[in-house]
Amino acid sequence: MAKPLPVSPLAPVDPKPPLPVSGVRCAAAATGIRYQGRPDLLFVELAAETTVAGVLTRSAAPGHPVTWCRRALASGTARALIVNAGNANVCRGEEGDEAVKREVTAAMRLVGCAADDVFVASTGVIGERLPVEKIEAALPDLAASLAHDEAAMREAARAIMTTDTFAKWSSRQVTLGDRTVTITGIAKGSGMVAPDMATMLAFVFTDAAIPAPALQVLLNRASDRSFNATTVDGDTSTSDTLLLFATAEAANAPPENADDPALAGFARALDEVTIDLAQQVVRDGEGARKFIEIRVAGAADDPAARRIGLTVANSPLVKTAIAGADANWGRIVMAVGKAGEVIELDRLGIGFGGHWVARNGAAVPDLDEAPVTAHLEGAEIAIDITVGGGPGRAVVWTCDLTHGYIDINADYRS
Amino acid sequence: MAKPLPVSPLAPVDPKPPLPVSGVRCAAAATGIRYQGRPDLLFVELAAETTVAGVLTRSAAPGHPVTWCRRALASGTARALIVNAGNANVCRGEEGDEAVKREVTAAMRLVGCAADDVFVASTGVIGERLPVEKIEAALPDLAASLAHDEAAMREAARAIMTTDTFAKWSSRQVTLGDRTVTITGIAKGSGMVAPDMATMLAFVFTDAAIPAPALQVLLNRASDRSFNATTVDGDTSTSDTLLLFATAEAANAPPENADDPALAGFARALDEVTIDLAQQVVRDGEGARKFIEIRVAGAADDPAARRIGLTVANSPLVKTAIAGADANWGRIVMAVGKAGEVIELDRLGIGFGGHWVARNGAAVPDLDEAPVTAHLEGAEIAIDITVGGGPGRAVVWTCDLTHGYIDINADYRS
DSSP states (O other), rough: OOOOOOOTSSHHHHHHOOOOOTEEEEEEEOOOOSSSSSOOOOEEEOOTTTTEEEEOOOSSSOHHHHHHHHGGGGGGGOOOEEEEEEEOOBBHHHHHEEEEEEEEHHHHHHHTTOOGGEEEEEEEEESSSOOOOHHHHHHHHHHHHHHHHHHHHHHHHHHTOOOOOEEEEEEEEEEEOOOEEEEEEEOSSSSSSSSOOSSEEEEEEOOOOOOHHHHHHHHHHHHHHTTTGSSSSSSSSSSSEEEEEEOOTTOOOOSSSOOGGGGEEEEEHHHHHHHHHHHHHEEEEEHOEEEEEEEEESSSSSHHHHHHHHHHOHHHHHHHHHHOOOOOOOHHHHHHHTTTTOOOGGGGGEEETTTEEEEETOTTOOOOOOHHHHHTSSSEEEEEEEEESSSEEEEEEEEEOOOHHHHHHSSSOO | OOOOOOOTSSSSSSSSOOOTTEEEEEEEEEESSSSSSOOEEEEEEETOOOEEEEEOOOOOOOOOOHHHHHHHGGBBSEEEEEEEEEEEESSBHHHHHHHHHHHHHHHHHHOOOOGGGEEEEEESSSSSOHHHHHHHHHHHHHHHBBSHHHHHHHHHHHHHSOOOOOOOOEEEOOOTTTTTEEEEEEESSSSOSSSSSOOSSEEEEEEEOOOOOHHHHHHHHHHHTGGGBBBBSOOOOSOOEEEEEOOOOTOOOOOOSSOOOHHHHHHHHHHHHHHHHHHHHTTTTTTTTOEEEEEEEEEEEHHHHHHHHHHHHHOHHHHHHHTTTOOOOOHHHOOOHHEEEEEEGGOOEEEEETEEEEETEEEOTTTTHHHHHHHHHHEEEEEEOSSSSSSSEEEEEEOOOOHHHHHTTSSSOO
16 A cells, blocks of 8 residues: 655645536545545536547557547547546456446446446556446445535545645636636646656546537647646556546537637637646656756757657656756756757757756856756756757656655555 | 765676687776776777777767767778776767867877777766866876786776776687687676667677678677667667677688678677676666566567567666566556557466466466565566567566666766
């Protein structure tokens, strides 16, 4: 059993409360699947017209819930979501699929919906049997205690945590047509957070009316700018799941497609929510003491810049140097060099906190290291990397690699 | 300055001494480039007919010595090698190239050879000026004290170390035609050891007569089976250099090409030397407490198996679980899943030390964990992974990720 961990020093201070979303009612319970004395099961009921979009792990060994969600997404509609923490329901063969079916069947009966309107996610240990009977036993009470308020949303964010040290949520309100719509997301992260689906679990709810195909495009774009621009340890989970539910309760005029000008504000707000959640996940990276923003410019194109940024973000040598407040820019050169992208070495520049330590492929002469060191001793680190004269730019986020990461991960399962 | 580190617990016990190689004379000195009180400069003189082959880092930001070696390799001949530890001579612009030229010029004068017969390698901190004048000042004395014995070879291995905790060498003797030839290699490794050139520096010497083109093919193959099958932290250096020198002093009949049947024994011995060196590098991985062999079977082909193996070997979650002697095979599932290769999930099997914990895509029922745990508490870990029914197989080596890695790398430069 994981020991209780102190709250990350990078956690948001006094965050704004999560806003309830019309058409979203939820409840959580402590079922003792793995953890004791804390909620570990979340049930969400969604209004009748809810559409859904999803981005799922690209793992070749996906969990049983992921396989289910991939199929259920085809319908584009949703009425219920079940999430448990403590057991990921991965690598259990037919038994794992059967467990998902039992969850789905229970939700169908409680909500009165089709099977593919039920979404399921599980996070936690891989390879152990999901005690689905505990979930089945708890669901009726949860369905009877659903609530549409801030407290329920906070509890939802708490119920999906594993080694997270704080609950993560983010809300925005924005105008869509002549209506004000709300977007609220919750997420859980920590280890196994990587590009190509950067958080284990994130669920975003809105009361906007948006057809599923447009919703999917919006989610792909937002995911690309947020979760896929972050990394904690370069590992991708079997269970990474990002779902966006739109309940249509705001009764705005539905947009034609994702590029409908009416959606511009909504898309921006969705970006803000997903970036906020992704950054919170990094801020709660296992053992993290420093939040690192890496800004790459001058690459051949944006994807090349992103790949360079993520290679730097994933480098254990860079991450430990930052942990030690060491302006060891050579390690950044090393990481840039191994990214597999063409760079202009004689234009390479590296800066910390706005202070350039290398320019034009060489160390800045007679550098005053004092402001660089002062910056690196802080908790919010900015690294600028220029790799040439190209137009490609990207921003990625990561955290440092510390003793805390080892402590947590050498002893998580047992 | 790095603090002195205790010798890795995985270091070879009582290794056989390095065998001198005919036509190879060397000497080392302490020049204080960075370290105090230990040799940090190696000079090697090679016999007149020496051929050379090399494998250099694929980094897009290679060090100045790497750029030089890439050009010098074109001639296929070699007479001298200069290696320094403590400063990598990377990212110094024209000054860095100029420093290499000064080293080459000094060696040319001492040995009486062409510029492209001189090979140069540097390892250590990136971005700081190489004090080439210290090298120039030391070389004449080194050239006057060259020796062809075991002690000189040991000292050579010691002179190229950075954060290594023990000197690495390996020797074999084998018949080539009607002659006995010797192969002796030295290497240095530790952090920044990764696939696609797995050690920072390795130099292999033989007295065999082998034309440069054949030598290059032999080295490519050996490198593929050894250094490119290992990883310590997934980071690739700017300076990775593997050179193979053949002095021709054994006066064997030169083989026609790399596939000449006469070379079979030599090729096997070269594999043994490079695998031994690569494994020693892993055994000296920064903070390593456990040596891990990962055997992948059932992949689509050998390269796919290798990519899966290296993805597992590079996973910080897997490496920390092994550090904690935790049979957390779910993390291996996770790493296999993210490797980007097609697998047959319902045939997935995972074993530790010959004990299968998962078979056919699911946990082994009623597993007796005791022998698994006993194996994982040892220092030599074997992981078997079956990913399907294909013919692809690979073996890769890595070490665990421990607090020692953080200690060393959060404080290396300063």
